[in-house]
Amino acid sequence: MEKETAPAAKKNHFRFHQKHLHLAPVFGNDWFALKAEAFARFFGTPTFLVSQTVIVAVWIALNVMGVVHFDIYPFILLNLAFSLQAAYAAPLILLAQTRQADRDKAHADADAQHREDLANASEQRETLAAEQSAQLMILMEQNTELTRITKTMSERIQTLTEEVHRHITGNPRD
Template sequence: MAGDKDTTSSRRDRLDTPKDPRRHFGLRRQSSPDTFGVFAERFARFMGTARFLLYMTVFVIVWIALNLIGLFGLKWDPYPFILLNLFFSTQASYAAPLILLAQNRQEDRDRVIAEQDRQMNFRAHADMEFLAREVASLRAALGDVATRDFVRSELRSLVTELQEEVTDDPDQQPTQDHSGDPT
């Protein structure tokens, strides 16, 4: 009977849980949501390099030279170079959104870094205020405690008073109390 309950409950769980409406034919590569963003950043970073400009310049020169000279009688894109223009338009239509996506991701990172910096500055400011209060309280406490210079000056004044008493009455014997110790 216990086995019947387990199969019934597992069947019920399966019926209560909606199925995935997508059908998976073959193996699908699982990618993270940031995969396309990373691709866009790499693409935008590459387009901003001198290497990309050099490659594009060589490509355009070779394209124009081959179509003007007509090597082996092939001129697939004659003088107005409409196919080359179409190629550049297609490239620009893909490059602009990818560059914008890369810029948006960079703005998000900058925003997070700015927030972390703000929190760190707030903590540092709070720590400095705490330390300033601690230093002020230590200074106030030291004002009540006798400092080394104060103790020295008091001892010097006592020594001079004792020397004056000794020089005024050299015949005076130290008095003794009941224990026999001179005071």
């Protein structure tokens, strides 16, 4: 029979972050904000960069070789497309950065609280250990005193026993 995992072993490692879950990001969690952030993150991927490079190269090649004539040199339409892309990319990237900064701040706050809780717990353990050490010292002193009293009483009992023995037997031993 396998030993079941103890509930303590299944601890939620993000439990200190849970109290920050109520904090809504600056731009919310609606579909637009989530899609905009995903799109902004896509701008920095190798897939996007390679795809854009291929599209631009094909665009220029088709127009320079004369296969199509919709955007001849100096490629004003291509320049307009880049300007339009930049006009949308910049705010989307800023949105993604702001949302990430909010998440980072919430995580940093939770981590700071966790470190504070650990420091408090450590301080409490140290205080408890000091109190227990002091109690142990008191108990050891009491034990030493009881041992001394027991020794004194044992010696007194031995003396009394010898006196009673001498008195009963009439044999004075000195």
